[in-house]
Amino acid sequence: MGAYVARRLFFALFVLWGAVSVIFLVLRLVPGDPAVVLLGPDANPDQIAALRARMGLDQPIIVQYGIYMRDVVQLDFGDSFRFHTDAMDHVLAHLPNSAQLAVTSVCLALLVGFPLGIIAALKANTVVDRVISVFSLATQSLPNFWVGIVLILVFARGLQVLPSYGQGSWQHLVLPSVTLALPFLAILVRLTRSGLLEVIHEGYVQTARAKGLRERAVIFPHALRNALIPVITVVGLQFGALLGGTVIVETVFAWPGVGRVLIESISHRDYGVVQAAILLIAAAFVVTNLVVDLLYGYLDPRVRLAG
Amino acid sequence: MTDLVSDPTTSADAGRSNRPPRWPLPNRFRPGRASTPPRSRPGAGRIRFASAVVAVYVLAAVFGPRLVQYDPVATSTTDRLLPPGSRLSDGSLAVFGTDDVGRDLLAQIMQGARISIAVGVATLVLAGLIGITIGVLPGYFGGWLDGALMRLADIQLTFPSILLAIFIAALLGPSVVNVVIVLAISNWVTFARVTRAQVLTTKGRDFVDATRTLGARTWHLLRRCILPACTAPILVVATVEIGSVILAEASLSFLGLGTPTSTPSWGITISNGRNYLSDAWWISTIPGIALAVLVVSFGILGDALRDRFDPKLKNL
């Protein structure tokens, strides 16, 4: 297990390093002076000259990269020219709000998605299954910004039972978290269903039946645990889509999280904050993927013991 | 093509397991092409239905703007925020109502279809060219370049693609061309992986070895043996991807990072409508429905094609 954890940890760091490098690369590839881009439209020539010197823009690209990596390791993304505070601090201040939204959505999706998927598989090719499948196909492809707007129209404007935007009570959390959870939930349903149907004909399921176990004891430990292994990997990848979704959902519901900070900073061309926000979301994603990988190792002894 | 659909039991019924059931019948007892061909091939109904919907959108995108005039800069204060089914001041019928400056919503949606489909196709062509090249060449020749590119693909896959798109779009600024570039960059990986996997399996097949033994050049092998085998999976991937590309374009535009605010793309229209939710629900909802139906249709089409041609792509 130790070797497996070490390998996953190393890969996570590798991906994070890749993300940082991509940001560096994109900033250099985009036309224009990175210092001018980072400082925003209102910067005066002295500030630009100072930043150019600090970033080492007159030096070879490899030196620039070194300086950049040094800053990243120290979580130094410069200051936000709008708020005149440290960019990373500004983003971190909004992290708890995003975390609250994301965690609520994931819990919601897991609590509803797994049971629905299991039901659909056990009732495969019946009316129940068809209804669940159509529901999940539709919700998977619905644009979540539009779903958010429709939910606002129905529950906030029409029925007037829930607040449409902002943050405060638990009611404020309902609409954004449902919006964010829906596509994730849909994927969970589909994967759980197909995963279960795939293993139901496996030999060990037949063995479990031959052992005289109750149907529940056949499905839950024996079939489900094997069915979940492939589901877990895709869930990890889909978590990225969910984090991307927070950007949109936070914008629709004016939820004061990292995603909204990102979009606002983009429209004000506050690129220090943009970099910090992007890296923070990427880091959150890498960390959750690491957790998923470890979970995968826990569920599948063949992976864990491979070395 | 035939070897992709060789065993009807593996591509059987929609969502059912792809594995043949575990009863002890050898292959020849399974229904095969030789004895009695199955009446309808799997997913035929779904394919027909979804293609029909997509065809309607394409027709609307191509001919719609000629039938219903749309002037992006026209404003008509008397026709502002009219509900669906209203008569405009010039006597024409606004089936879907009008927006905040009095422009006909139906005309706007058909323009939006034009943009969405154009962006979707252009992105797929670009992403496909990048992805297939990167998939075929290193996949076929192997070596360090192959390893490096696949690691790059791994990193990009473990990185939320919408985030990459947002970052690049934020730096490039809103424009249709930039959207295509951004989305192509964040979508090439799937093409590369699928192509590479297909190349690697095809490369080892006997008929390829046989052709090579007969003295065929590499270029001939690639063009006549390897690439044809990749066609079906690539088409399936393209269908599955086009829905998500169109969705990503709308999302970026909604956030103000996609097409410029002057273009009538669906994302922009929906975003505009947000300011009038209390007075004019239709401005945001109807383009959203148009978008959703198109994306769902591509989803159904992609699923059905995959079930039919290549069940092993299931987890993409």
Add this chain to the structure above:
Amino acid sequence: MTGPTPHTQAHERSAGAPLRAAGAPLLSVHDLRVEFGTRAGIIRAVDGVSFDVRPGETLAILGESGSGKSVTSQAIMGIVPKPAGRVTGGQIRYRGADLLSRPPGEVRKLRGTEISMVFQDPLSSLNPVFRIGYQIGEMFRRHRGYSRRDARDAAVELMERVGIPAARERVDDFPHQFSGGMRQRIMIAIALALDPALLIADEPTTALDVTVQAQIMRLLARLQREEGMSMILITHDLGVVADVADRVLMMYAGRVVETGDIREVYDHSAHPYTNGLMASIPDLDHPSDRLTPISGSPPNLLDLPSGCSFRPRCPHARQLCADDDPGLYHVGQRPVSHLAACHFAEEVTADVRERI
């Protein structure tokens, strides 16, 4: 049941097994029919199969893939794959009670406790993500209500009994950490955990190395002797059968084509299919002899020939074989327990005698 079948009567009068003739059969299958729905049509995988298994005896069911032997065993266990497969007729009487007319919950309780099964491929039959101790112990926990610790101890004890070395250290290992032969021993341990009266072994050695096959067969024979179990051994390997089986049942295209005591059928085979199988075994006494394969290919169950299913491959086939489907009947001048489904059974046995 509507009275004993002709062939059970025949068997009761059999002189070949005087010790076992006293008791009633443990398992009595009568006119079993199983169908599979496929996209191309309905397949009759098992078509009117009848046989008995007596306490303590070993019945071998022989036949090639697709002959219906495995489906027969699945039907006895009540685990025919659904929804494709369906038992459409017949009776499976266990200790006199028809399993097919019992509620599924009641039949389930017999599985593992009274009737157990060992499958062909031990790797796919063991759950890859659970520890061996858990999978063996599950029998004690679910059927007998043992605690986790007691179940684990019982599992270790069983592992020792089936000859797994260092059982106590290996009880927490996973299936992929064992060799093929060891995995099959684990499967056998699971099957025998609750001392069943009947063990169905479905090609238990086919997936194993040749060197291990004999070990597993010896283990099965030893355990059977110790427990006094009955066993149904399903196989396509005539060599395996000769050493362990008391009686044999030959299946072809979902039907029984020949049955009788093992020596009787081996020495005086009365069906051309059995004959053909015998001719295709290498003979160690005359290794230079050429093997004679059965001509033609296995039958297409979707499109069986009229009359006798074996007709297209049979050297004895005549017009009668196409017109009339031969039932299973007593082979003239042979012991009454010897039945065959061939119009020319006597001719075939005569042939065999000539050959010898």
